[in-house]
Amino acid sequence: MEFSLLGPISVTTGSAELSLGPAKRRSVLALLLLQPNTTVPLEQLIDSLWEDEPPEHARTVVQGHVSRLRATLAEGGAEAYGIELATHGSAYLLRLPEELIDAHRFGELVALARPEAAPADAVPLLREALGLWRGPALTGTVTSPPFAAAAHALEERRLTAVEALGRAHGALGEHEQAAAILYSAAVNHPLREGLIAGLMRALFHTGRQSDALEWFHRTRRLLNEELGVDPGERLRGAYEDILRAEAAGGGRTGAARPAGGARGTGGASGGTPSGGTSSSGASSGGTSSGGGRSGASGEGRSATGSGARPVDGTAQAPVQGSAGSDEARGDAGAAGTDGTGQGTPGGSRGGSGSGRAGAPPRLLPRPPARFLGREDQLAGLTDVLTDGTTGESPLAVVAGPAGVGKTACAVQWAHLYAGSFPDGQLFADLRGFGEGDEAPPAEILRDFLLALGTPPERVPSSAQAASALFRSLVAERRLLVVLDNARSSAQVRPLLPGGPHCATVVTSRSRLDGLVATDCARPVGIQTLGHEEGAALLGAMLGPDRVAEDPAAARELVDLCDGLPLALRAAAAQLTARPRWRLARLAAALRDERRRLALLSAEDTGIAAALRMSVARLSADDARLLSALATSADGHLNASLAAALAGYDPERTQDGLDRLTEMHLVDEEATDVYTISTLTQLFARDERGEGGESDTGGSGDGS
Known part of the structure; x- marks a missing residue:
C-alpha cells in the first residue's frame, strides 16, 4: 500500500487505487499523512478544512470522513501493512511505516544525494526522487491556507532537489543536461535566483554566453518591478563570474564557487532548452594453490594468512577456516555503527534510511572445508586490499580456470579478515557461469540494500538508482564485498562500493580486463596444484x-x-x-579417458559440469575452435596449427585463441605457445562427439 502526496492525493494497493471520496475526505487523509505517527487534534482538522467560519456540524463531518477513511483503508488490507487509523480522545493518529508515503521517500533520497562530493551517484538518486512527483503537491485537497502552505513547502523541496540535480550534472560536465532541466524550472519560477544562477552557468559552459547574460538582465528587471529589490549574491556572483571569464577570453566560468556558499554553481539534466560460480565457497574446490605444477605455493601447509596484515593495518588474530566450522564469529563491530565510530540510534528519523539498527550483515558462506595453502594468493589479496596509497576503494580480481578454487580462496581471505570490516561483509553469487541466466545487478543490489537494513519499499526500482543508493549507504563504512562467479566487467561495475574504506573481491573465469582498465582492478592469479599440494x-x-x-x-x-x-x-x-x-x-x-569425466563427478558437482558452464558462454565460432584444439595430440600447439585444425584464417584463429585464453580454457605459456588441459580436451571431444550434449552432468560449476 502506497500513499501519494506529490501530486493528486491517492492510495494504491497493488495495481488498484482506492476510492477516497470528496475533497474534504482527501484533505483529512493528506493532513494525517503530513504528520504521520503523530496525533492531529480535531480542531486542527476543522481549521484546515474550512477557509471561513466552520459550520456548526463541522465536528460531525470530520468524524464521518475519518470513519469512511478507516473503512476504505481496511478494505484495502491496511492491517497487513501495519497501518492503523486510531482515535485518541478528540484527536486522530495515522500509524504507518513512513516509507509508504512518497513524500518521505522523496526526502530520504534527496538527503542521500551528495551533488558535490559524489555527483555520479547523486544524479540517479535525485532523478529517482523527482520521478516520484506526479503533478503539483496535494492536488485534490481544499484550497485553504494550511494546505496551500504545505503544498508550497513541498514545492520548495522539489525545487531544491532540481537545483541539486543541476549541480550534480554540472560537476560531471554535463552542462547541456543541466541547462535543459534548469530552463524548464526557471521558466516556471522566474524569481528563484538559485535556479537562474545555475541556468546561467550551465548556458555559459555550453557556449551560450549571450543567453546566460540575458537571463540575468531579465531576472534583474523582474525583481525590481515586482519586488523592488536588486539581485542577490548568488545571481550577481554567476553574472560576475561569466563577465570575468569572457574578459579573460575563456569559454567557461572556470572553477565554480562552492554551492554551499553564497554563490552556487548550476547544472541539471534533461533535454535541450528551447530559447545500467558456485553458490558457496566450499563447493568451489575449497583448496587452491599458486605456482602451478611447480609446487611453489606450499599447498600442503595449513593456511593462516601468514605474511599478510589485516586490512586496517592493526594487529589482529585471523579467523581460521577449519573444516566444518561456522562463519567467522566475534563482535566485528558494534551493531548500529556507521563505520566512523558514531552510533546511529535505531528508528531515528531523517536518516539515510539504511536501517542501521541491528547487527551488520554477515553474508559470507561457510569457510571452505579443508582449505590448505594458497599463502601467496592470500598475501596477494591482502596487498591489494590494504593499499591505502590511492585513497580509492581497492578492488581485486581472482581469476583462473574452472575448478581451480577461486571462490574458496576469496571466501577464505574474507573470513580471515572479517574483523577488519566491522560494518559487514556482503557476498553474492553472480551466476556468471552457472545454470540459467546470470544474476542481474538489480537483483543483487536489492539483496545488498535489504541486508543493509533498507526497507523493501525504499529499494529503488532501477538498477542505476539502486547502485547509487548502495554506494551512498556504504560511503563511510568499513565493508567487504565478495562478488563470486562474475561473467563480465559490466555485470560487476554497478555492484562496486565507492567508499575508500570498502574493499571488493571478484572471482571469475574471465580475466575481466575491463575492470582493470576502468576501475584499476588488480588481478590475483590462481593456478592448478603441484604434486605436493595435490597430495596434501x-x-x-x-x-x-x-x-x-x-x-x-x-x-x-x-x-x-x-x-x-x-x-x-x-x-x-x-x-x-x-x-x-x-x-x-x-x-x-x-x-580410461572415456570414464574419467564421469568418475570426477560427485552428485551435483564435478569437473564436467564446471567446464560445461564455461563452454556454454562461448560463441559458436569459439566453441568450434575449442573443439578443434581438443584434437591436438599432446595439447600443445601454436596459432598456425590451431588454424589448420579449425579451418579458420589466421586472424580469426588468433582472435579466438585470445578469447579462449581470457576465459582460461587454454593457456598461453609463451608467445604463440598454447596449451589445453587434458580434462578440457576430454570434455571438448565428448561435446563434439555427441553433438554438443554431454551426459557427464551435474549442476555445480566449481569456479
Whole structure:
C-alpha cells in the first residue's frame, strides 16, 4: 500500500487505487499523512478544512470522513501493512511505516544525494526522487491556507532537489543536461535566483554566453518591478563570474564557487532548452594453490594468512577456516555503527534510511572445508586490499580456470579478515557461469540494500538508482564485498562500493580486463596444484595414512586430475565411498579417458559440469575452435596449427585463441605457445562427439 502526496492525493494497493471520496475526505487523509505517527487534534482538522467560519456540524463531518477513511483503508488490507487509523480522545493518529508515503521517500533520497562530493551517484538518486512527483503537491485537497502552505513547502523541496540535480550534472560536465532541466524550472519560477544562477552557468559552459547574460538582465528587471529589490549574491556572483571569464577570453566560468556558499554553481539534466560460480565457497574446490605444477605455493601447509596484515593495518588474530566450522564469529563491530565510530540510534528519523539498527550483515558462506595453502594468493589479496596509497576503494580480481578454487580462496581471505570490516561483509553469487541466466545487478543490489537494513519499499526500482543508493549507504563504512562467479566487467561495475574504506573481491573465469582498465582492478592469479599440494589435499580429505601408503599413486591422481582442486575433491569422494580401494585402483580407472569425466563427478558437482558452464558462454565460432584444439595430440600447439585444425584464417584463429585464453580454457605459456588441459580436451571431444550434449552432468560449476 502506497500513499501519494506529490501530486493528486491517492492510495494504491497493488495495481488498484482506492476510492477516497470528496475533497474534504482527501484533505483529512493528506493532513494525517503530513504528520504521520503523530496525533492531529480535531480542531486542527476543522481549521484546515474550512477557509471561513466552520459550520456548526463541522465536528460531525470530520468524524464521518475519518470513519469512511478507516473503512476504505481496511478494505484495502491496511492491517497487513501495519497501518492503523486510531482515535485518541478528540484527536486522530495515522500509524504507518513512513516509507509508504512518497513524500518521505522523496526526502530520504534527496538527503542521500551528495551533488558535490559524489555527483555520479547523486544524479540517479535525485532523478529517482523527482520521478516520484506526479503533478503539483496535494492536488485534490481544499484550497485553504494550511494546505496551500504545505503544498508550497513541498514545492520548495522539489525545487531544491532540481537545483541539486543541476549541480550534480554540472560537476560531471554535463552542462547541456543541466541547462535543459534548469530552463524548464526557471521558466516556471522566474524569481528563484538559485535556479537562474545555475541556468546561467550551465548556458555559459555550453557556449551560450549571450543567453546566460540575458537571463540575468531579465531576472534583474523582474525583481525590481515586482519586488523592488536588486539581485542577490548568488545571481550577481554567476553574472560576475561569466563577465570575468569572457574578459579573460575563456569559454567557461572556470572553477565554480562552492554551492554551499553564497554563490552556487548550476547544472541539471534533461533535454535541450528551447530559447545500467558456485553458490558457496566450499563447493568451489575449497583448496587452491599458486605456482602451478611447480609446487611453489606450499599447498600442503595449513593456511593462516601468514605474511599478510589485516586490512586496517592493526594487529589482529585471523579467523581460521577449519573444516566444518561456522562463519567467522566475534563482535566485528558494534551493531548500529556507521563505520566512523558514531552510533546511529535505531528508528531515528531523517536518516539515510539504511536501517542501521541491528547487527551488520554477515553474508559470507561457510569457510571452505579443508582449505590448505594458497599463502601467496592470500598475501596477494591482502596487498591489494590494504593499499591505502590511492585513497580509492581497492578492488581485486581472482581469476583462473574452472575448478581451480577461486571462490574458496576469496571466501577464505574474507573470513580471515572479517574483523577488519566491522560494518559487514556482503557476498553474492553472480551466476556468471552457472545454470540459467546470470544474476542481474538489480537483483543483487536489492539483496545488498535489504541486508543493509533498507526497507523493501525504499529499494529503488532501477538498477542505476539502486547502485547509487548502495554506494551512498556504504560511503563511510568499513565493508567487504565478495562478488563470486562474475561473467563480465559490466555485470560487476554497478555492484562496486565507492567508499575508500570498502574493499571488493571478484572471482571469475574471465580475466575481466575491463575492470582493470576502468576501475584499476588488480588481478590475483590462481593456478592448478603441484604434486605436493595435490597430495596434501588428498591427505586432508582421506587421511594422511591412506595417501602415504601409495605416494606414487597420489602423484598420478594429481596428474589425472590436472591439478584441479575440484577434480581432486571429486576423486577423494570416490575413494571415501570405497574405503577398501587403494589410490592405485582409482588411478587405474581414471586412465580410461572415456570414464574419467564421469568418475570426477560427485552428485551435483564435478569437473564436467564446471567446464560445461564455461563452454556454454562461448560463441559458436569459439566453441568450434575449442573443439578443434581438443584434437591436438599432446595439447600443445601454436596459432598456425590451431588454424589448420579449425579451418579458420589466421586472424580469426588468433582472435579466438585470445578469447579462449581470457576465459582460461587454454593457456598461453609463451608467445604463440598454447596449451589445453587434458580434462578440457576430454570434455571438448565428448561435446563434439555427441553433438554438443554431454551426459557427464551435474549442476555445480566449481569456479
